[in-house]
Amino acid sequence: MIRFRALTKQYGPLEAVRDLTLGVAPGEVYALLGPNGAGKTSALRCLATLLTPTSGTAFVNGIDVREDPLDARRRLAFLAASMGLYERLSARELVAYFGRLHGLRGAPLDARVSELVELFGIAPFADRLCGRLSTGQRQRVSLARALVHDPPALVLDEPTLGLDVVSGQAIYDFIARERTRGKAILFSTHRMTEVELLADRVGVLRLGELVAEGTPGELVSSTGQENLARAFLHLVGGAEGR
Amino acid sequence: MSAWRVVCAKELRETLRDRRTLLMMIVVPVLLYPALLIVAEQLFLFGARRLEAEEAAVALLGDPPPDLVARVEADSALRVVPIDGDAEGAIRADSARAIAVLGAPAGDDGTRAVTLLYDATSDRSSRAHAELRAVLGEWRDALLEERLGSRGLPGSFAVPVAVADSSIARPDEVGGYALGRILPLLLVVVTLLGSFYPAIDLAAGEKERGTLETLLTAPVPARDIVVGKFVTVAVIGVVAAALNLGSMILTFQTGALQLTAVIGLEVSLSLPAVLAIFATLVPLAVFFGAIFLGIAVGASSFKEAQNALTPVYMAVLVPAMLPVFPGIDAGPLLSLLPVAGVAFFFRDVMTGQAGVELGLLVLGSTLAYAAAALVFASRAFGSERILFGGGEKAEVEPGGWIERWRVGRQVRARDGVVPSRGTALLFVALLAVFFFMGGIQLQLRLGEAGLLAAEWLLLFLPALAFVTAGGFDPVHTLSLRRPRATGLAGALVLIVGAMPLVWVLGWLQTFVLPVPWEMLEGLEELVTADSAGRLAWLLLLLAVTPAVCEEIVFRGVLLGGTRELPPWRMLLLNGVVFGAFHLSFETAIRFLPTAVLGTVIAWAVWRTGSLLVGVAMHLVNNGTIVVLASTPGVRELFSDPEAPPPLWLVPIAVVLFAAGVRILLRPAVRADDPHPRTPEP
Structure with missing residues (x-):
């Protein structure tokens, strides 16, 4: 339903997203994590056709965002942080x-x-x-x-x-409801509690690269940390402030 | 409803809910503008009447005759006051507003001198001066009549010719003339202001509020969004302009202003004239709307957009003000000039002198500029760099600006960095301003030596300092490479061919542009040498110096900083800036030939990678002019710019030019880097 295929986005010499490949199935909630400057917004903007990938591409419901951006937009809802x-x-x-x-x-x-x-x-x-x-x-x-x-x-x-x-809970309810309606949902966040509450799978971006992917439980166990927040810090340690 | 109409309908709805836009669009023209005019007029009339009602204190020094004193005392506007000695001090102390200082009595046939002292910076003193002068005039006429009478002569004896003025212009024509001086500028400015805020709000405002990102996720092509926004801005601009026009006409024509009646002006514009003005305001509003939208979308906030648009606003004022100046008439060329053409057309409509041909030319050219501005705005909306900046913002380096500059300098020097396009253009612009102001001063004080000093001190040294202090790579910025022999030869052939062709171009220009004879004569005198010593000096002053100093600026810094542009734009920009640098109002005729030469030299430097090639070409061009101008028999050939160049020269020039191009198109002409650098990945 949502798919990134080897997507790279560069701003001049800066590589904001590097060779990103991931997929979100219908009825699945996928959380994209990463410190500030990890490339989350750039990746999501490429998917929403606001930015043109430097190489690679992304698909929305099978539509290539590079080949038919208008059709991709018809199949996608994009909610920016600024509302x-x-x-x-x-x-x-x-x-x-x-x-x-x-x-x-x-x-x-x-x-x-x-x-x-x-x-x-x-x-x-x-x-x-x-x-x-x-x-x-x-x-x-x-x-x-x-x-x-x-x-x-x-x-x-x-x-x-x-x-x-209260308002945050309304968003959680909304995401849960849309999941039951079979929507593929990709969201970025810094709040680990909502990831644990909502996400079926998690992807961690570090310096534009997807460094880990799996269920929240898998990330915790694979890093040997006691919770998701520590697992996240373990994966991205020292990468903030690019 | 198509997407652009949906966008336009929404934008209009939002705009009409914006108090700031409504204020600028409706309240200012409809209420504030006439109110301000009327209040200003009332204040003016009030002040003038108050002045008239006051008695002006005046004094008479130098043993005034009793009949003069009586005349002054009889004038109800004047009051004679005694003065002790210092007349000037009395006026400065406001003891007297004007003082008549009479010379010694002149006897029956002589002339008695009278000096009127007053303060020209004081309204009261000026009025006292005028009143006192009138009384003195009456006294003089009475004395003259007395003298003539004593000799049995009639009064007409001293007035053999009576001159009276009688203008054939009707009061409404005089009114149109007065209106035509002021209103075009006002109309252009209010049309501009009508588009100014909506354009900022619909572009930068939308970015600032974060709604542009949301809008661009809708399945609507960027073209439809820009058209929708543009139509909104244009509609608002046209409505604002129409309201302003209507308001101005009503203010002037309904007799709301007493001043027009007081000074005998009759202001009346016919309906066809109003319609013609309105028809021209529409493409003007469209032009402003598109250009403002295209610029404003590059700004990230309302404030930033205001800062970006203000220079455009100021730049528009210059052509809009041209009709205010006397002696400038609208012709085909001025009609084609953006904004100026419209302003002149408004003036001609108001004075009843507008022609259909020029009107159509203005309308057509303004529409063409509007279309070009629309393309510019569309491109800006289609550019992700403009819409979202350079991506995620780089973190500001720590430390003060000096520290950041120092670190940046080290990085630039290490990485072989050249100045950015903006930096290079800003540097050249500042240099041009300083050269213009400082160069004039140096030339005024030192003559030809000042010109030499200006080139070295205000062009060469700053360019060198800019590259060194900025830490830019001198080789890449200034193309400091030793040219290959083939490249240098090709460039010299090219310039030898280009010179006669530029001469032809200059001659063709004389058919459409006025020839500044005085300036040309001065120039001829400057470049003509009558001795070997003088020739050597002129070659140093006019050939060697500009070849080095101007090349380092234009084919060095400017060309080096604009390499990221597509080649044709880089070269054209170089030529235009070079031409503009040599431009002044009376030397407009020099612009095109200089710009063409600049482009040709820039192309040769770009092809060969060597600034020395540009220096050599510049040297050959300027040196040839000096040598030819100093050679009797040859000088006459080209001293008359209106005379055509010899026909036999043209085919030779074309062949040489083509040969130069052909040589420079070879790949082997490119100079090697002295210290080859591994290109960045």
Whole structure:
């Protein structure tokens, strides 16, 4: 469903992602870990067709992101760490706008917007401008925006960044629900607790390279550490701040 | 609805909810602008009337006759005050606003001198001066009449010719003329401001808020996004311009301004004139919108975009101000100049002198510039480097800026680094400014020696210091390689062929550009030697010096720093910058030939990898001009720029030029590196 094949991304002399190969199956949640500057965001941006890989490629639902980026976008929901909401549009207008960009029109668009407003509990503030929403409310609107076209693959770049416990739990519930709906979910994070809670498999990036991959339990046992956080530190030790 | 319309509809909706844009688009033109004009006018009139109502203290020194004193005292605007001695001190102390100092009485036939002292920097003193001058004039006329009467002559005896002015321009034409001086600049500026903030908001603002990344994950081509945004900016710019135009016309034409009536101006623009102005404002707004959008998208924040666009804003003001200056008429060339063409067209429409041909030329060229700006904006939106910067930001090196510079210098020296394009261009730009200002001073003070000093002190030394202090690799930056004999020979053949062709180009230019005769005469005088000593000096001053000093800057630093560009852009840029460096308003005719020569030399240096080749070509070109100008019999051949070059020379030049190109296209012309370096992986 989501697949990286020998993907490399360079910025001038800097190799942000090196020869990355990994896959996420339908109904699977995959957590991408790595210290700051490890190349997580670059890898996810390549998958979301925001960046062009220097070599190699990635596939979304079998679509090569290099050959047909627009079609790949139709099959992918991308949630950036910044959320990206238009401050002067209401929550409802924002979701509808992205629905239109995905080709929805008329009654089907209205129905989908209403469905998402209901699903994410947006109704009480659906007509409020996004600039006046709380962080948790903004995150819910972002999720509704990302899912407006109901794609089979989800990419979430640090989805719980800056959220309180309640809002974070809403994200966990959302990921769990989408997994049961058969979505392939790839997310990056720095929080080990949510990895242990949600991820079926984990990949660890260090200086752009995938240095370990497996279930959380496999990573802990293969490194001989007592928990996932220590296993992670063991794998990436001294690699931060590139 | 196509994707760009979806984007445009959303952008318009958001923009109309933005108070800042609404303020600039509607409130400023519709309310603030006429209000400011009216308030400013009222303040002006209030001040003027207050001045008129005041009595001005004046004094008469030098034994004034009683009839003059009586006349001054009879003037209700003036009050005579006594002054003790120092007249100038009295005016500075505001004891008197103006003082008439009378000379010794001149008898029946003589002339009595009267000096009027006043302070030209004071409104009150200037007014007192004018009033006192009028009274003195009346006194003079009365004395004249008295003299003529005593001799039995009529008053007309002293006035053999009476001259009176009578302008054939109707008040509305005078109004149009006055309006045509000010309004084009205002219209261009408000159109620009109308696009300024929306462009920043829709490009850099979107990046700053993090929404651009989200938008680009939608299955919409970047082209549709840029078109949608561009249409929004253009629509807002056009609406703002239309509102401004309407507001200005209403302010002037409805009689809201008393000043126009006071000074006898009648401002009225016909409907076709208003429509013609509006029709030209549309492509202008489109041009501004596209160019601002393309630049703003490269900025990562609203503030950064403002900083990036402000120089563009300032640069636009220069051509927009041209119609303000007297004596500059719109012709085909000026009509093709971006922004200036529009400003001149507005002026001509307002003065009723606009022609259809020039109007169409302005409209067509502005549309072409708008299309080019749109392509530029589209490319900017399609570039991931511009949208996301250089990727993940490199960590700032520790220490102060001196430490960072020192470490960077060591790294650059070690890795054979050349200056970046931006650094090289900034250096050349700064150098040009200092050379322009400092060079003029040196030439004014030292004459020809100043010119020599300017080249070595303000071009050669800074270029050398830039490369050395910056830690750049001198070999790669300045192409310091010994040329191969074939390369040098090819370059010399090339320049010998290029010189007559550039002459032809210069001659062709005289059909469209005015010839600055005075400047050419001065130049001819400068390059012409009448003795062997003078010839040697001129060769040093005008051939050797520029060949070394200008080559190190243009084919050295500039060419070295722009190598990352595609070759044709690098060479063209080099020629254009070289041409611009030699440019001044009266020497516009020199730009194209110099730019072409610069491009040719840059190509030869690029092909051969040796700056010495450029120095040799420059030397041959300038040296030939000095030698030919100093050779009687030959000088006359090219002293008249409007005279065509000899026809027999052209085919020879073409053959030589082609031979030079052919030689330089050989791979064997490339010079070897003195210290070959392993290329970076």
